[in-house]
Amino acid sequence: MKRFIGFIKKEFYHIFRDRRSLFILFGMPIAQILLFGFAITNEINNVDIAILDSSKDAVTEEIIHKISASKYFSIKQFIEKESDIEGIFKQGKVKAILNFEKDFSKNLVKDHKATIQIITDATDPNTANTIANFVNAILQKYQKSLNENLVVAYQIVPESRMVYNPELKSVYMFVPGVMTIILMLVSAMMTSISITREKEMGTMEILLVSPLxxxxxxxxxxxxxxxxxxxxxxxxxxLSIFIFKMPVQGSLFLLALESILFIVSALALGILISTVSATQQTAMMISLMGLMLPVILLSGFIFPISSMPVPLQLISNIIPAKWFIIIIKGIMLKGVGLEFIWKETLILLGMTVFFIALSVRKYKIRLA
Incomplete structure (x- = not known):
């Protein structure tokens, strides 16, 4: 046991002497969580838009004022004719143009109907759709203020309530995903490189014939x-709690246990990668390219799995990150206990045991 404890101490010394390993272990995770948390978002703020007001009456001015007063939009410029629209979009200066029809106020009073055309740059479909929804919400609120004294015989008023994320903060989606990516890549990559380094230098065999x-x-x-x-x-x-105000509704103890289980599964996967890699470069390429894309694309981190083709949905079931994201979102956002995530926990535990068993068998074949 003393030899084993001494060997573990030696590994710690080796890690702390290697500055590159320390940067990958501690620098990269902090950089990624800050980058994803601050830079990557599906929310809109101060989006530049242009106005084409062919009516120029009191009503259109009031609507334009309400739009410019919101935190979501910033009016970049006013244009005079429709022929300018395409040129402005090609310049890339604005993301949307609001086109008020001629005689807007007259049509609203006379026909009780007036048209505003919302023209968006759909090279980014998600942003274009979000912009259109936000403009529609502002217009509906204004329309409601105009009709507040009218009595309608029958009226259906839909009321939406967002559960677990009422403010629709994108950080609530990115933090669990980034945590999963970091733990998977760092754990698997560092383990595979560490063991492959010994094999590449020819010292692994020396360790294996030692008393250990x-x-x-x-x-x-x-x-x-x-x-x-x-x-x-x-x-x-x-960082997620104190910087991004990410809630932890569930048990921190359960979150810690589930995280350790996922870490062990990632480390076991790293050992498995090291058995098929002859060099550190090969191990790093398999760890980065072979794990990063499946984790990002097939884990449900960014893209909903239910929207994918059936073959990809089936493949996603063998990605450990998929099950961990379900677990971590359940604990942090929904506050669920083990009784709600026992199935995902068992699947992750089964994968961990499988990776460890396969790794031990491979090591016996190649190094024992």
Whole structure:
């Protein structure tokens, strides 16, 4: 046991001496969580728009004032004719143009109907759709203020209530996904590189013929990264709570246990990658390219799995990150307990056992 503890200490010393490893372990996670939290968002603020007001009456001026007063839009310019619309979009200066029809106020009084054309730049469909929805919401609110004294015989008023994320903050979606990506990539990549480095330098065989058993060597190699990955998880959760105001509705203890389970599964996957990699470069490429794209695309982090083709939905079931994102969102946002996420936990546990068993078998074949 003393030899085993000494071996683990040696691995810690080796990690702390390697500045590149420390940067990957601690610098990259912090940079990614801050980048995703601040820079990547599906919300709109101060979007530049243009106005084509062919009517120029009191009503259109009031509507334009209400739009410019909102935090969502900034009126970049006023244009005089419809032929200018295409040129402005080609310049890329604005994301939308509001086109008020001629005699807007007269038509509103006479026919009880007037038209505003919302023209958006749909090169980014999601942003274009969001802009149109926000403009419609402002116009509906203004229309309601005009008709507040009218009595309608029958009226259906839909009322929407957003559960778990009433303010529709995009950070609530990105933090669980970024935490999953960081723990998966850092854990798998660092483990695969660490063990592959020993194989590449020819020192792994020396370790295996030492008094330590092969399984002790493997566990000793992995244990420091379990500890360091837990620190990463704590840092991510602390940043998300105090900087991005991410709520943790559920048990922190359950969140910690589930995170450790996912970390162990990622480390086991890293060991498995090291068994098929002869060099550190190969291990890093498999860890980064082979894991990053599936984790981002097939985990439900950005794109809903239910909208994917059936074959991709089936493939997503073998991605551990998919199940961890469901677990972490359930705990942090919904406040659920183990009784609601036991199935996902068992699937993740089964994957972890499978990766470990396959890794041990591969190591016996190649190194024992």
């Amino acid at each position: 058993k092969p399984i002790q060597v493997i566990v000793g190699k992995v244990f420091p990264y379990i500890f360091l990955s837990i620190i990463n998880a704590v840092v991510i959760v602390v």
